[in-house]
Amino acid sequence: MQKFTRRMLFTATAVGITIMAGLGSAAVAAERTLASIKSDGAIKIGVEGVFAPFSYRENGVIVGYDVDLAELMFKDLGVKPDFVDTQWSGIVPALLAGKFDIIMSSLSYTKERMAKVNFSIPYADSSLAMLVRAEDDGKIKSFDDMSGKPIAIKAGTPEEASMPKFNAQVEKAKGKGFGEVKVFDSEPMSILALNQGTVDGVISNMTNLGLVIKNAPGKYALVQKVAGSSLAGIGIRKDDEELRKYIDEQLLAASKSGKLAELQKKWFGVAFDMPAEIPVLE
Structure with a gap:
C-alpha cells in the first residue's frame, strides 16, 4: 500500500484538473528517441527548483540529488542535462506539451499521474x-x-x-x-x-x-517504511518508450554498482531501501 505525502495530496487533484482542462485540444509532443536527444546534445528535465535536496538553487545554479543522478544517467549517452525550473502544479501538463523530456523532483506514483505518463522504476523514497x-x-x-x-x-x-x-x-x-x-x-x-x-x-x-x-x-x-511506501520515479511521456527503457537500465546499473546509494547518502544521509519495479497501486 502506498503512503500519500502532503505534497502528493495537495497537487494530485490540481494536476488532474489542469491536464483535463488544458490538454483537450493541445498538440501532443513528438516522440523523443535516444537518437534525437543525442543529436541535440542535451536532455531537458523538468524540476521544481525549490525542493531541496532533490533540486534547488545554490548561488543561482540548480543543484541536488536530481542533478547528480541525471548527470550519471546520461553520461553514457553523451548529453548534458538541461534543468527547466517549473511550477509543480503544472509540471505534468508541461511534460505532455513538450516543454521538457522528463520530470524528476520526486514525482510520486499516483493513479492520476500514471494514467497520463509513464514512470521509471523508483529512484527515491519519501515513505x-x-x-x-x-x-x-x-x-x-x-x-x-x-x-x-x-x-x-x-x-x-x-x-x-x-x-x-x-x-x-x-x-x-x-x-x-x-x-x-x-x-x-x-x-x-x-x-x-x-x-x-x-x-x-x-x-x-x-x-x-x-x-x-x-x-x-x-x-x-x-x-524505514513504518507504514507502507511512498515511492517516486521519473516521469516520461507514454510515447517515449525507448527513453523509459534507457532510464530504467541506468537506474538498475547505478543501483547494482552502489552509485545510487552513494548519491542518496550524500543528499539524504541514508540509502533508500527501494524495490526494482514500479509499485502497483490499489
Missing part, C-alpha cells in the same frame, strides 16, 4: 519513517517496538490523523499501544523532545528525517 536515538538502532525496528513508548508527531500532518490507526495496530500486535502520542508544532520541537528523552521516536517522511541524520552523524538512526 513514512521513524527517527530514533542511535543507541536504539536495532532495538526499535517497527511501530510494534514502540508499544508503551512515547512517540512524537508534527501537528497538522496526514500522519497525525493516521496515528489512531497506527496505535490500534500496535495494540492489536502487542496488547498495548503507544505510551503517548505527543503532538508538536514543528519537526525541530519533536526532535528536541527525542534528544531530551521525553519521546522515543519521531514520525515524518524519510527524506526529511534523512537530512536530520546527515546533519548530525552518529546521533540518530532511521526506521
